[in-house]
Amino acid sequence: MIDKIKEELKSLTDPNAIAIASVGMTSRDSAYFAVLPRRKALGFESINFLVSSKPAAEECLKLLDGKVKYILIDVEAKKNVDLESIARSTIKSSIIKSYKPNDATVEAADLFMLNYFNGSLKDKKILIYGAGNIGGKLALRLAERGANLYIFSRNINKVSLLVNALNTILPKYSYNKIKQINNFDEVNNFFDGIISFVSSEKVINQSLIHCLKENALVLDGGINNFTHEFHKNGKHKLLNCFRLDVRLGFLYTLMPLMDYSELFFRNIQGKSFIEEIKIVSGGVIGDEGDIIVDNINSPKQIIGIANGLGGTKEAGNYNQNDFKNIDKIQKYISNR
Known part of the structure; x- marks a missing residue:
């Protein structure tokens, strides 16, 4: 195992790529340890392994820890081995991310x-x-x-x-x-x-x-x-x-690691105020009358007015305050 993992780590040669290792399990009665094909896309390089027992998992994870930025852990319970718990008690330096290979x-x-x-x-x-x-x-x-x-x-x-x-x-x-x-x-x-x-x-x-x-x-x-x-x-x-x-x-596996996913929660989703008018974005359920926008930090589009239930008010049900608030937010967006 040591030599095989070292060989895979040496294959991570792109200095501009983010290094990943995935560690998964299989429902088959398989060998102690196996190397899977390498993958590369969208600025990520991945080396990939299968383990079949707790000792194999611990040994593999110790060898990978700190050598790659992310270690993806298979959270699908294919065997009576809690791979995620093993990872969280073993990995000290790399960032743990769960993934679902199925x-x-x-x-x-x-x-x-x-x-x-x-x-x-x-x-x-x-x-x-x-x-x-x-x-x-x-x-x-x-x-x-x-x-x-x-x-x-x-x-x-x-x-x-x-x-x-x-x-x-x-x-x-x-x-x-x-x-x-x-x-x-x-x-x-x-x-x-x-x-x-x-x-x-x-x-x-x-x-x-x-x-x-x-x-x-x-x-x-x-x-x-x-x-x-x-x-x-x-x-x-x-x-x-x-x-x-x-x-x-x-690419599906990469989604939680990509900048867009992180930026969505940091820059798009949230609550804020513009001229004392509350705005919400990114799926946040606003109170009735809140203005729903496309981006909490840099709004460019008004989606509608919250109905307090997770949807938007019908335009025919807007009151005077709704019209006033939506007009203010639209002027704010136009003047940016």
Whole structure:
């Protein structure tokens, strides 16, 4: 572990980039420690690691502490190991930030699907193999985009509960409801794509090939979910096979670290006064009559007048004081 981490730290060579290390866990029975692909975007460089136990986590974090500005800690409870508590008791110098790699994976899969299907999934018949955290979240996302979603898992009862829950959450007028599929025997040349998110290797075999259309998409999100026989015998259908590259979701991971996020809470959100008139911005619920603006420190736009409930007053309900106050704030903005 020591040599591998030192090697990854040496890869952080851009003097203008902010150095990050992410430390995550997996639900799989994996090795003590693993190095993941490096990532770089928007002025950040990231080295990435997987640990599988408390001792591995402590050792890894001690080696990284103080060597990078941020250490991203996986807060998703994939194993009975409290990685966040371990980090907070181990890390002394680097800044700890929590992150959710499963959500970044969903973002990556969503972006991949949008690109693959040229920006629209409406009526595309998609099979998600796996009823876990990522499969369920992605099913909801793609169904909201209009895809015709089917979910399969060997745990039939779990799929049934998941499908019912997701359909309850879906917007009322969603074009297609999510469906459960238990038997593939009578489904031939039906699916435009299959996406797998299961924690076991080589579980999807050639028996599912007949369900896929020619040139259908095969997206392995769980890594090694498909058997050699599937890939070999699927060639006659010209299946387009990919492994999901989660680097697509890296920008989602960076959001809490970016200047915009910090500046939003420091410069945009808040309460203040202009000529004794109270202004609010950035989602702050103002009292009735407060003026809502776009930026608390440097307002350039009036959003409306607060109704005291989190919304804005209808213009027809403005009183004389409302008109007077909004006029003063508008003049203040114009004269800046």
